Amino acid sequence: MEANVFDMGKIDVAWCPGCGNFPILRTLKEAVAELAIEPTQLVMVSGIGQAAKIPHYLRAHVFNGLHGRALPPAAAIKAANPALTVIAESGDGDMYGEGGNHFIHCIRRNPDITNIVHDNMVYGLTKGQASPTSQRGFKTPVQVRGVCLEPFNPIAVAIALDASFVARANAQDREQTKELMKKAITHKGYALLDILQPCVTFNKLNTYQWFKDHTYYLDDSHDPHDRAAAFRKATETEKLPLGVFYISPEKPTFEECTGVYEQDPRPLYERDVDLEKLRGLIRTFEMSA
Amino acid sequence: MDGDLMDKSGSDERKTEVSIVLCGQAGQGVQTVEFLLTRLLKLAGHHVFATKEYMSRVRGGLNSTTIRLSDRPVQAYVHRMDILVALNKGAVQHVAKRIARETIVLAESETIGDAPALKDCTLLEIPFEKIASELGNKIYSNIVAVGALAGLVGVDLDHVRSYVKRYFASKSEDVVASNVKAAEAGYAALEQISLPAGFPLEIETSDQVRKDVLLNGAEAVGLGALAGGCNFISAYPMSPSTAVLAFLARHGGDFGVVAEQAEDEIAAINMAVGAWYAGARAMVTTSGGGFALMTEGVSLAAMLETPVVIHLAQRPGPATGLPTRTEQGDLELALYAGHGEFPRIILAPGTLEDGFPLTQKAFNLADKYQVPVFILTDQYYIDSYYNTPAPDLADVRVEKHVVKTSPSYRRYEIVPEGVSPRGVPGYGDGLVVVDSDEHDEQGHITEDLDLRVRMVDKRLAKGESLMQDIVPPVLEGPENYKNLVVCWGSTYHAVKEGIARLGRSDTAMLHYKQVYPLHEDTAEYIIRADRAVVVEGNATGQFSKLIELHAGVAADDWLLKYSGLTFSAEEIADRLKDMLS
Numbered sequence: 094m095e096a097n098v099f100d101m102g103k104i105d106v107a108w109c110p111g112c113g114n115f116p117i118l119r120t121l122k123e124a125v126a127e128l129a130i131e132p133t134q135l136v137m138v139s140g141i142g143q144a145a146k147i148p149h150y151l152r153a154h155v156f157n158g159l160h161g162r163a164l165p166p167a168a169a170i171k172a173a174n175p176a177l178t179v180i181a182e183s184g185d186g187d188m189y190g191e192g193g194n195h196f197i198h199c200i201r202r203n204p205d206i207t208n209i210v211h212d213n214m215v216y217g218l219t220k221g222q223a224s225p226t227s228q229r230g231f232k233t234p235v236q237v238r239g240v241c242l243e244p245f246n247p248i249a250v251a252i253a254l255d256a257s258f259v260a261r262a263n264a265q266d267r268e269q270t271k272e273l274m275k276k277a278i279t280h281k282g283y284a285l286l287d288i289l290q291p292c293v294t295f296n297k298l299n300t301y302q303w304f305k306d307h308t309y310y311l312d313d314s315h316d317p318h319d320r321a322a323a324f325r326k327a328t329e330t331e332k333l334p335l336g337v338f339y340i341s342p343e344k345p346t347f348e349e350c351t352g353v354y355e356q357d358p359r360p361l362y363e364r365d366v367d368l369e370k371l372r373g374l375i376r377t378f379e380m381s382a
Numbered sequence: 383m384d385g386d387l388m389d390k391s392g393s394d395e396r397k398t399e400v401s402i403v404l405c406g407q408a409g410q411g412v413q414t415v416e417f418l419l420t421r422l423l424k425l426a427g428h429h430v431f432a433t434k435e436y437m438s439r440v441r442g443g444l445n446s447t448t449i450r451l452s453d454r455p456v457q458a459y460v461h462r463m464d465i466l467v468a469l470n471k472g473a474v475q476h477v478a479k480r481i482a483r484e485t486i487v488l489a490e491s492e493t494i495g496d497a498p499a500l501k502d503c504t505l506l507e508i509p510f511e512k513i514a515s516e517l518g519n520k521i522y523s524n525i526v527a528v529g530a531l532a533g534l535v536g537v538d539l540d541h542v543r544s545y546v547k548r549y550f551a552s553k554s555e556d557v558v559a560s561n562v563k564a565a566e567a568g569y570a571a572l573e574q575i576s577l578p579a580g581f582p583l584e585i586e587t588s589d590q591v592r593k594d595v596l597l598n599g600a601e602a603v604g605l606g607a608l609a610g611g612c613n614f615i616s617a618y619p620m621s622p623s624t625a626v627l628a629f630l631a632r633h634g635g636d637f638g639v640v641a642e643q644a645e646d647e648i649a650a651i652n653m654a655v656g657a658w659y660a661g662a663r664a665m666v667t668t669s670g671g672g673f674a675l676m677t678e679g680v681s682l683a684a685m686l687e688t689p690v691v692i693h694l695a696q697r698p699g700p701a702t703g704l705p706t707r708t709e710q711g712d713l714e715l716a717l718y719a720g721h722g723e724f725p726r727i728i729l730a731p732g733t734l735e736d737g738f739p740l741t742q743k744a745f746n747l748a749d750k751y752q753v754p755v756f757i758l759t760d761q762y763y764i765d766s767y768y769n770t771p772a773p774d775l776a777d778v779r780v781e782k783h784v785v786k787t788s789p790s791y792r793r794y795e796i797v798p799e800g801v802s803p804r805g806v807p808g809y810g811d812g813l814v815v816v817d818s819d820e821h822d823e824q825g826h827i828t829e830d831l832d833l834r835v836r837m838v839d840k841r842l843a844k845g846e847s848l849m850q851d852i853v854p855p856v857l858e859g860p861e862n863y864k865n866l867v868v869c870w871g872s873t874y875h876a877v878k879e880g881i882a883r884l885g886r887s888d889t890a891m892l893h894y895k896q897v898y899p900l901h902e903d904t905a906e907y908i909i910r911a912d913r914a915v916v917v918e919g920n921a922t923g924q925f926s927k928l929i930e931l932h933a934g935v936a937a938d939d940w941l942l943k944y945s946g947l948t949f950s951a952e953e954i955a956d957r958l959k960d961m962l963s
Contacts, residue, residue: 104826136807138656141818148815149826154807155815156659157827158652159682165616165649166656170807172640173614173660177808198645351640353613362661362784362806364638366611368775374633375605375772378595380421 096126099152107146113213113264113290113301114143118150120267121209124274125178136179138167140192143218144184144211161191168204168347174360175205175348178278182209186216189225189245196247200254200283204347207277207284210247211264213292214299221295231298247287249327252320252339257282259323259339263308264290265301269335276337282346289333311336318342397580399452400535401460404527405477406469409441411524415467416447418528422545423451424596424769426537427587431456433766435947438621438705444476451535453586457733457768458875461950465534467527468494469510475499486578488530504578506534513567522564529568536582539569594769599759599872600625602734603693605773606741607665608637611780612691614664616642616653618672621705622761623695626667647672651679651690658688659816661784661806663745665691670699670712673719680754681720686816687794687802687841689748689755692716693741696760698946707946708761710871710919716756717898717928723838725751725845728898729853730758732874734766736895738773740853746781751801751848758897760919762948763872787812792823796836800843845899852901859890865962866911868937869918870894870925873949877917880954889962897925904933913963917941917954 099122108114125135137148141160148155154177158166167181188196188210199208214231216222222235225245232239251259258280262270270288277284289308291301311334316322323339348354357364402419406412416432423430431450437443448463450456463480466473468489474481478499481487485503487494490510494500508530514522525546532542546565550558572582597605603626607615615634617627631641640662644650650666657664668676673694683690694716698709716728727747731737741757748755787805791812795802802823805814815825820837822828858878865888869877874893881889892907894900908914908929916926916937921944930936939961943949 107827132813133811134808136660146827149817152813154813155817155825156656156686157817157819158655158686159678159818162648162652162679162682165644165652166659169614169616169653169656169662169664170660172642173657173662174806174808177660194645195649198649347642351642352635353638353640357638360661360808361613361638361640361657361663362809364613366608366637366780368609368778370636371605371608372775374608374636375595375775378597378601379593379772380425380596 094126094129096122101150101152109294111293116264116267120271124271130178134178136170136177138163138181140183140187142184142187145187147182161187164195164199167206168202171204171206172348172351179206181206185212185226186224189247200256202347203257203283205281209286211290212287213290215292215296217292248338251285252324252327255341256285257341258284260286260337261335262288263304263335264288308333308335397583400464401462402449402465403446403463404467405446405473408439408443408445410469412445412447414524415527426541427591429455429591431768433459436706444472458879458951459948461952471495508571517564525561525564526568529565530572533569533572536584591769595772596769597734598767599737599763600629602737603741604629606738609742609778610745611663612665613638614640614657614662616644616650617667618644618647618650620669620672622764623667623669625764626693647675651676654690655683655688667693669695669697677719681722682818683754684724685818687752689752691744691748691755693757695764704946708948713924716758724841726754728756728758730871730895730897732893732895735770749783751844760872786810793825794823796840799847800840853896854901855892855894857890857892863890864888864912866914867891868916870897873917876949876951876954879951883955900932905935908935913938915939915941915961919943
């Protein structure tokens with residue numbers, strides 16, 4: 094399948110020229126095309142923010158919900174129709190800030206979805222305030238004395254929660270990022286892909302060059318099935334490791350745990366209530382022998 | 383007038399109706415006695431009603447259950463207490479206001495002491511604990527009490543035995559035998575003491591009752607949800623709404639229902655909206671503060687034009703309020719919840735018989751009009767039981783409004799009646815694009831302000847369309863009434879019985895089980911009355927204000943209650959008396 098299957102044609106894109114969102118969008122189209130996922134089988138779920146507009150720029154089903162709330166509907170969509178490929182994609186503020194509680198519990202719930210987070214360490218759409226992943230000392234119009242909160246470490250948090258798949262990419266490395274996307278999408282269970290990405294307008298600290306200088310790829314010596322090693326790698330902050338940090342032993346997905354697909358593979362929209370069974374249930378309230 | 387519903391304790395006439403109160407600490411077995419006794423009475427063919435009030439704690443405190451039994455349907459709470467079973471010392475104090483000269487107290491004096499409230503009433507001494515200990519274990523005292531009570535109200539001993547056997551059927555033979563012995567011992571102990579005139583009762587039984595179902599509000603709503611094709615519920619536990627989640631979790635497996643306890647109410651409603659988007663029929667169940675957290679999600683459902691069903695079981699607020707008590711205080715919250723302007727539907731079952739079809743209908747309405755639909759109940763409704771004929775499934779239709787999409791599909795195609803055909807991802811060749819931003823017909827984000835106006839008009843047009851499906855209010859009593867008593871939701875039976883107690887042929891009741899949008903006949907109903915009184919369980923007359931705003935007429939008086947307890951039938955009668963012309 095060609096990546097242009099996912100092109101939207103001539104549309105007005107709301108991102109700044111040079112934004113790190115552009116390579117992510119292009120790479121994602123290529124990744125899903127190479128995986129031969131039809132647009133009609135792909136649901137893009139997002140919250141609010143500049144990154145969260147990405148579903149509008151790619152031909153697929155779209156659920157562009159509320160700020161911070163992409164993961165609960167994404168899990169529900171997958172549970173209502175497991176045949177769909179569901180990607181929940183938004184920025185760091187949306188997923189880790191406003192949606193932090195859902196992030197934690199979605200990992201625990203383990204729906205078979207892919208969670209792509211554009212991590213540019215700043216708020217774009219609201220014009221330059223600190224994000225949960227902003228570095229200490231980062232000055233903004235609100236954090237005028239510099240950020241004094243400890244940066245949120247999504248990789249470490251995810252590994253601590255025994256997330257099913259945890260990886261980090263750098264948006265400008267398109268080939269590596271595409272491979273990581275494909276791994277994340279094909280992985281069974283919840284998959285986190287945190288993508289480092291510069292914000293050319295509001296983040297003058299974490300630039301393309303900064304990400305080049307402050308990242309390196311995990312090599313074959315890293316065993317992604319070694320959780321303790323993965324956690325150690327996750328806590329490295331001088332130079333941020335890229336690649337697959339961790340893959341947990343296989344565990345049941347949310348959709349499997351619901352039990353509703355054990356006997357019947359049909360998605361929920363195809364089903365009807367069994368009135369005979371309901372009559373039987375009602376009769377139990379007569380409590381006669 | 384319905385004389386048999388009047389308080390005539392102490393008269394020589396044979397009693398046809400009795401009210402029993404069980405009171406004790408949480409964890410002491412009030413609920414076990416309630417459970418056994420109500421079922422036992424119903425299976426014996428007695429009309430039975432039960433409701434409880436309880437403290438927000440797992441052990442200790444004081445809880446009470448009021449059970450009525452009669453030879454005719456009894457479906458409202460009464461303050462009157464013919465029989466009190468006091469399981470501990472505090473119990474007498476807890477219900478002291480309800481102890482009258484005619485009240486019979488079943489207790490052991492060692493446990494309850496000599497409370498001043500007891501000085502005028504009849505104490506029937508049954509040593510529950512002593513009898514139980516003699517049988518080998520104090521834990522049988524509840525079953526001893528069940529046996530004694532069954533004897534007092536005139537249930538046949540064989541029937542008691544057979545029900546106790548059935549209740550413990552899954553336990554070992556020893557346990558069954560011991561419990562049967564305990565019930566027999568309680569029954570025998572009662573036979574040995576001299577009883578007040580008229581006892582044991584001889585209340586007629588009915589075969590129809592034996593065939594009835596015994597349901598509470600949570601079960602009525604839960605069964606209605608299943609009948610509505612509900613196959614997804616996401617919720618966060620909160621009293622008193624949790625019972626519906628637990629019901630669907632327990633029975634939903636057989637019906638393919640995904641039942642998920644979410645991390646919070648925000649996740650719960652966002653999941654439900656996501657599930658509907660993907661073709662499920664989803665609901666949430668919540669109470670006060672939990673619903674407050676859901677309000678942004680209500681607005682989301684409205685903007686996405688994705689259906690959602692919200693069961694809101696009210697309890698007194700603000701904030702944590704009285705977690706286990708009742709109130710009708712969140713009507714305005716449901717009415718105005720969510721930023722922006724959009725249509726919605728608010729249903730409020732009055733009888734348990736309403737709970738099933740209204741919840742069933744909620745799913746059809748949500749799907750048909752793509753709007754949030756509320757089922758507004760309260761703790762009293764959720765926790766009250768009575769026997770009623772099994773819900774009729776003959777008219778149950780799960781109306782699905784999902785369309786198969788084509789490549790040119792546009793989720794928000796502008797149509798005059800406002801309801802654009804709703805596709806779901808994966809069904810057909812089209813793409814289903816929904817956006818919480820203002821969007822174009824395709825579903826993509828837009829800031830075209832002319833289009834914005836058309837989209838607002840389209841969404842609001844659904845509010846006009848759904849008027850054709852409004853559930854009309856029910857008028858009980860004379861058409862040519864002088865006084866009209868207006869009520870909504872769970873107060874139905876208390877108001878009906880309260881008016882019956884007044885014995886006035888010039889007074890009717892108008893009950894609303896859909897409170898919003900308001901039925902168009904409302905103004906006419908109220909104008910026809912010399913005097914219109916609105917009864918509701920809140921402090922500010924929320925439904926009354928809704929009527930004034932939407933029907934343009936004001937009631938003459940309000941009868942309000944906001945103590946955390948439900949209205950009793952007597953209280954309605956007493957307070958209404960002076961308000962009517």
